[in-house]
Amino acid sequence: MKAIRLHETGGPEKFVVEDIPKPAAAPGEIVVRVRFAALNHRDVFISQGLYPGIALPRTLGSDGAGEVAALGANVAGPPVGTPVVIDPTIGWGNDPEVWSAGATILGMPRDGTFAQYVAVPAENVHAKPAHLTYEAAAAMPLAGLTAYRATFTRGKLKSGESVLITGIGGGVQTFVLLYAKHMGARIAVTSGSDDKLARARALGADVAVNYATSPNWQKEVRSAFGSVDLAIDSAGGDAFAKALGLVRPGGRVVTYGGTSGDATIRMFPLFWNHLSVYGTSMGSPWDFRAMLALFESAGLQPVVDRVCSMDEVVEAARRMNQANQFGKIVLAID
Numbered sequence: 021m022k023a024i025r026l027h028e029t030g031g032p033e034k035f036v037v038e039d040i041p042k043p044a045a046a047p048g049e050i051v052v053r054v055r056f057a058a059l060n061h062r063d064v065f066i067s068q069g070l071y072p073g074i075a076l077p078r079t080l081g082s083d084g085a086g087e088v089a090a091l092g093a094n095v096a097g098p099p100v101g102t103p104v105v106i107d108p109t110i111g112w113g114n115d116p117e118v119w120s121a122g123a124t125i126l127g128m129p130r131d132g133t134f135a136q137y138v139a140v141p142a143e144n145v146h147a148k149p150a151h152l153t154y155e156a157a158a159a160m161p162l163a164g165l166t167a168y169r170a171t172f173t174r175g176k177l178k179s180g181e182s183v184l185i186t187g188i189g190g191g192v193q194t195f196v197l198l199y200a201k202h203m204g205a206r207i208a209v210t211s212g213s214d215d216k217l218a219r220a221r222a223l224g225a226d227v228a229v230n231y232a233t234s235p236n237w238q239k240e241v242r243s244a245f246g247s248v249d250l251a252i253d254s255a256g257g258d259a260f261a262k263a264l265g266l267v268r269p270g271g272r273v274v275t276y277g278g279t280s281g282d283a284t285i286r287m288f289p290l291f292w293n294h295l296s297v298y299g300t301s302m303g304s305p306w307d308f309r310a311m312l313a314l315f316e317s318a319g320l321q322p323v324v325d326r327v328c329s330m331d332e333v334v335e336a337a338r339r340m341n342q343a344n345q346f347g348k349i350v351l352a353i354d
């Protein structure tokens with residue numbers, strides 16, 4: 021089968037397309053014929069050697085949608101040919117509050133979805149929402165799940181609240197925007213690109229500020245929007261520190277990443293204002309099922325930046341590394 025492989029670190033240029041053997045379905049597993057996959061920043065970080073536990077060569081890729089191709093022993097279904105989408109959190113465990121120490125993410129350490137076939141535990145395979153194309157379904161799993169847990173399970177967003185979303189061009193943050201809009205939230209976003217701010221406004225953002233051209237963007241957000249009930253950030257660094265300062269007394273901050281590094285924060289407003297800071301990563305099987313149900317009941321559509329061929333993977337990963345995308349970069353696995 022064809023697969024996008026990484027043999028060494030050194031950046032997006034190191035992804036290569038090659039032929040490797042098809043995986044077999046071990047007991048308890050399902051092999052999926054992947055039709056579309058999607059990039060996450062994790063794939064770029066791994067290619068750059070900026071991720072713990074890198075062991076190469078490996079097929080990366082956490083997001084995939086396709087059809088059931090084979091069932092391992094002790095797996096009753098779904099039948100071969102069923103359209104499915106894959107939950108990328110492997111071995112979450114039994115506690116809805118936090119993943120187990122042994123939990124991993126599809127695409128490192130085990131081979132992922134940047135290949136025509138992928139073997140995954142049967143419990144990670146779910147029916148594709150009928151209203152989504154394979155492209156759209158492949159855009160959803162890792163980013164949609166992380167955003168679902170950040171927004172609802174950890175962030176506890178309630179109808180009509182106000183939300184700050186930093187770096188709206190990010191794959192995960194565009195899902196936070198979808199969910200917040202669905203909840204009727206008032207929404208403020210930041211981005212380093214005016215074009216992305218305009219696209220976020222078109223998707224329902226009420227206030228949109230450029231952090232690159234307005235270093236004191238938090239003051240602009242405050243005067244145009246006021247303080248927020250909930251801030252969701254993955255940029256870290258200065259963005260996280262400023263976002264914290266925009267949260268109302270008694271409000272919540274959720275972080276799931278640190279793209280621009282660690283933050284130095286002021287302690288006084290944190291404790292004086294009784295703020296709650298929540299960390300989150302990926303999502304539980306319960307989060308994944310709830311996310312699928314939300315997509316189906318609300319008819320949500322992921323924001324897709326572009327669909328690239330397998331041969332365009334280097335260019336696609338470069339695009340993500342340069343933060344040129346808005347939403348998810350999808351790969352057609354032909």
Ligand SMILES: NC(=O)c1ccc[n+]([C@@H]2O[C@H](COP(=O)([O-])OP(=O)(O)OC[C@H]3O[C@@H](n4cnc5c(N)ncnc54)[C@H](OP(=O)(O)O)[C@@H]3O)[C@@H](O)[C@H]2O)c1
Binds near residue numbers: 060213276
């Ligand atoms: N913990 C988890 O389970 C989990 C899951 C998914 C992702 N993550 C992490 O979350 C981060 C985003 O992931 P992703 O896949 O959504 O990546 P992505 O699509 O590449 O998004 C990255 C975005 O970060 C924004 N950004 C960068 N520097 C910024 C700054 N100084 N201030 C505000 N925004 C800034 C940019 O937004 P603009 O282009 O709009 O400026 C950029 O588009 C990564 O660090 C990733 O590792 C963690």
